[in-house]
Amino acid sequence: MIQFKNVSKTFAVGKREIHAVQDVSLQVNQGDIFGVIGFSGAGKSTLLRLVNQLEYPTKGSIYIRDTDISKLSARELRKQRSQIGMVFQNFNLLTSRNVFGNIAYPLKVAGYKKQAIKERVNELLTFVGLTDKANDYPEQLSGGQKQRVGIARALASSPEILICDEATSALDPETTEDILRLLKKVNRELGVTILLITHEMRVIQSICDKVAVMENGRVIETGEVFDVFTNPQQLTTRRFIQSVQKDLPSESILKEWQKTNGGKLYQVIFKGSATVDPILSTITKQYDVDFNIVYGSVQELQEKLFGNMIISFVGSEQNTKKVLGELEKRVEIKEVY
């Protein structure tokens, strides 16, 4: 659906060159919710602005469907732009128009007839759950309601693609979840492909199918959210994951454990269907070893389970070794303390 091929964007500021995006190749498939995560200045917004041609690449090309978007005529470009909806962090609503007027605005500009606009706007108000707010002005709305208007407006011309620049960054955690649910509904019910950028891992965790991690203008890691979460390759990726999911207790708790209980601690990671309890209890029983769960969590990611347990074994050294040998065949296990 959207393909970046070796895309770079360099800004010249006086004599200095800023390499905002460097040699990025990415493929966003139709129906994906694709998230790009990175710290401030990583180049995320620039990457998005290249898609709707608010910026042009210095090198490389961007394809939407099979078209190189740099080759579009002015007329084709206008048409292309109407196929891409954009949602902003600060909502960008017109303060002088009410909710109805804000959603109607792009349709008015595109020359739709009054009756058609009315029908479409009412449809969108129902979809985003704001039918009772049609006559309110932006200043009368909460942040979450403003973003619902922003999303309805972006959907007005029935785009195939929605691009979101930090759409939830100005919202509290609960409202963030609300808006993310709405974006998921846009994707699942309307079949809209979503490309979003964020610096919050919980946004990726909550709705994205695929993720790319950006650092200094480059994509340093990309893949299915489940795979990247359960097996991150880069330090930056790990830091983002740790912001939503602590995989180890703090050092002081580990020390305390060591002092009072002694023995080694192991981290067991299990994915998908490998539920850890029966595996652990069956194998330890077989060798007359007990186990303690010291710390752990099981999470759902992309409708799959992902668990992380810190455990210790109580039993003879020889039997514990055998247990470890058996476990290694079934789950990921490593000594952590």
Ligand SMILES: Nc1ncnc2c1ncn2[C@@H]1O[C@H](COP(=O)(O)OP(=O)(O)OP(=O)(O)O)[C@@H](O)[C@H]1O
């Ligand atoms: N128009 C511009 N002129 C010069 N430099 C720019 C321009 N736009 C972006 N940059 C620079 O490019 C780099 C990437 O900026 P960008 O806005 O894409 O980052 P970002 O990942 O979106 O960051 P944030 O999370 O803070 O929004 C930064 O160093 C920024 O200063």
Ligand SMILES: [Mg+2]
């Ligand atoms: Mg940005």
